[in-house]
Amino acid sequence: MRSQHLLVPLFAVAFLAMAQVGHATQTPPPPVTGSAPTYVGSDTCATCHTEVADHLKNTPHGKAVFAGLSSLGCETCHGPGSAHVANPDDASLRPRIDNKDVKLQSQVCQKCHEGHAQFFWNGSVHERRGLSCLSCHSVHAFKSANAQLKAADTTEACITCHKDVRAEMWKNSHHPIREGKVSCSDCHNPHGSATPKMIKAASVNEQCYTCHAEKRGPFLWEHAPVRESCLNCHTPHGSNHLKLQKTSVPFLCQQCHSNTRHPGTLYDATTLADQSKASNRIFNRACLDCHAMIHGSNHPSSPYLGH
Numbered sequence: 199m200r201s202q203h204l205l206v207p208l209f210a211v212a213f214l215a216m217a218q219v220g221h222a223t224q225t226p227p228p229p230v231t232g233s234a235p236t237y238v239g240s241d242t243c244a245t246c247h248t249e250v251a252d253h254l255k256n257t258p259h260g261k262a263v264f265a266g267l268s269s270l271g272c273e274t275c276h277g278p279g280s281a282h283v284a285n286p287d288d289a290s291l292r293p294r295i296d297n298k299d300v301k302l303q304s305q306v307c308q309k310c311h312e313g314h315a316q317f318f319w320n321g322s323v324h325e326r327r328g329l330s331c332l333s334c335h336s337v338h339a340f341k342s343a344n345a346q347l348k349a350a351d352t353t354e355a356c357i358t359c360h361k362d363v364r365a366e367m368w369k370n371s372h373h374p375i376r377e378g379k380v381s382c383s384d385c386h387n388p389h390g391s392a393t394p395k396m397i398k399a400a401s402v403n404e405q406c407y408t409c410h411a412e413k414r415g416p417f418l419w420e421h422a423p424v425r426e427s428c429l430n431c432h433t434p435h436g437s438n439h440l441k442l443q444k445t446s447v448p449f450l451c452q453q454c455h456s457n458t459r460h461p462g463t464l465y466d467a468t469t470l471a472d473q474s475k476a477s478n479r480i481f482n483r484a485c486l487d488c489h490a491m492i493h494g495s496n497h498p499s500s501p502y503l504g505h
Contacts (some may be wrong), residue, residue, distance in 0.1 A: 205268055235278035240271035242283060247272075250338050257346065275306050275337070300330035307331040315389050320388025334388070356382040366436030373434065373442075385434070402427050417494030419501050423454065423491050451485045 211493070244251035254260035254272075273279055276293035285291055295306055304325070308316065311331075319325055324333075334355050340346035342355075349355035353375055357364040373380045382388075385405055386396045399405035406428045407414045413424070423430040431450060432442045439446050445453075486492060489503045497505035 200491050215320050226430070235281040237273050238279050238283050238401075240273070243272040243279060253338055274309075296332060300328055300333075302345045303330040307335075315387060318387070318390030318392060320390075323396060324388060326362075327389065330341045331365070351378075352381045352388075353378075356386075356388070363435045368432070369436035369438050371438065371440055371442050372436035375435075401431055413493045417496055418498065419491075419503060421492060421494055421503060448485045 240251070251260075251272075274349050275295060279293055281291045282288075282293055295303055298306075304319065308319070334348060335346050336348050337346065339348075341348060341350050342352075345352070347355045349358060357367075357481075367376050375381070385398060387398050388396065390396055391398060393400060397405045399408065403425075413428075415425075431444060434442065439442055439450075442448055491497070491500065491503045491505060495505060496505045498505075
């Protein structure tokens with residue numbers, strides 16, 4: 199009995215020790231924070247960020263704000279700034295946007311810009327490849343006259359990434375892109391579209407027809423590859439062959455018409471090098487000399503696109 203009485207205090211001491219250890223390993227409660235940040239107004243931001251505010255006043259975003267005609271302001275994009283105003287030296291309280299995840303950056307812009315040209319942004323090629331609105335646009339330090347681009351114009355913005363297209367633009371035959379008469383955004387929507395390559399129209403041909411309406415038809419006699427896609431014969435960004443052709447006529451035609459009606463000998467270096475084998479149609483007798491209406495013909499007696 200005496201040994202049982204001794205065990206009771208020992209169990210009590212052990213229980214208290216375990217309780218103290220358990221209490222010591224518990225996660226301490228989070229510190230009590232102050233109230234949530236509140237809005238302070240664009241005028242408060244401008245007291246420190248004078249240069250940014252002066253530049254913003256002349257932009258579409260800032261004109262109405264600083265004229266007192268809109269409730270939009272710095273904090274519309276950056277969020278409430280009272281915590282930053284109270285402690286401006288604390289970098290963690292600075293309501294910056296460019297240090298956020300790219301999806302969060304775009305979400306800030308999409309609060310307002312979510313329809314129209316931006317409708318297909320989510321899931322677009324640019325969005326899937328990790329770009330955000332700030333990859334091309336700048337609210338405070340843009341260089342373009344339109345769209346607040348970081349580059350001087352749309353074409354310059356596009357070719358910062360698309361170097362292959364930039365090279366093609368300098369080939370002999372090209373759309374007047376580098377001359378400034380045509381822009382990338384005339385054919386493509388950089389924010390995304392429902393069609394491949396972000397073209398604006400429902401198909402490649404429909405896009406080409408917006409300028410080349412005479413090629414649309416309908417024609418009595420149609421040329422199948424033309425009806426299928428203009429890209430079967432043409433390359434849109436530039437070529438060293440006439441009329442943006444992928445290669446020269448007659449070889450361009452003979453890629454399909456290799457053994458029809460006329461002899462199928464290809465007009466290439468293997469025949470040109472030996473004059474005894476050279477075709478009598480290689481000079482001044484090209485396919486288009488007879489088949490002039492290559493895109494289609496409405497002449498009732500011209501099934502071979504001659505008139």
